[in-house]
Amino acid sequence: MGLSSAFKALSDPVRRKILYMLKERDMTAGEIAEKFDISWPTISHHLNVLKQAGMVIDERKGQNIYYSLNTSVFEEVVAFLMELWGRKETGF
Amino acid sequence: MGLSSAFKALSDPVRRKILYMLKERDMTAGEIAEKFDISWPTISHHLNVLKQAGMVIDERKGQNIYYSLNTSVFEEVVAFLMELWGRKETGF
């Protein structure tokens, strides 16, 4: 299900950090992996979790695979939270 | 960590449904359990996960234990998502 996989994806600090990094700029899998003290296959796994959750997009350019943020799922997630939260006293 | 446990708590549909129910009104553990085809201990476990994540508050009143929404954590969660999402073209 959409929300479950999105929240599951967000529940890991490594994946949240990846999303933060991708917010700044698109990056290759290698550039991402270098930022962590974790093996490349593990990062690849995390990227796949994010991809399955619809939070990132991957695109091959030559030898590299570029990852970028896909914000469309965020709408769904934020909408759910806002509904729960009741929009009370937010400036958004 | 705060965000991790919050997102993990939100990643389960049973727990999301509990939060939705608690948004409408405070409920006892028994009332909550009756809404699901799941054993009471399992619901108790889910309630504990939500409690550990700071998303619900429990208060004993006589024989019953009432659960209610605790919205304070939602601020943190929504703030994280807004930061990632970049507030771009939202009406909030």
Next chain:
DNA sequence: ATGATATTTTGATGATTATCTAAATATAGT
């Protein structure tokens, strides 16, 4: 104190997850 009701805790089980190393795939340059 005893019994009934409400809820949690314990202990066990099968499923999922994060991680690793090693092997496989894909692209580019020579």
Next chain:
DNA sequence: ACTATATTTAGATAATCATCAAAATATCAT
């Protein structure tokens, strides 16, 4: 075709998770 580079897939392991049945705890009423 061959080699180097970038990244993923496969296979294994240890940790975490959702679930259940049975036992334990807490409160209330008699």
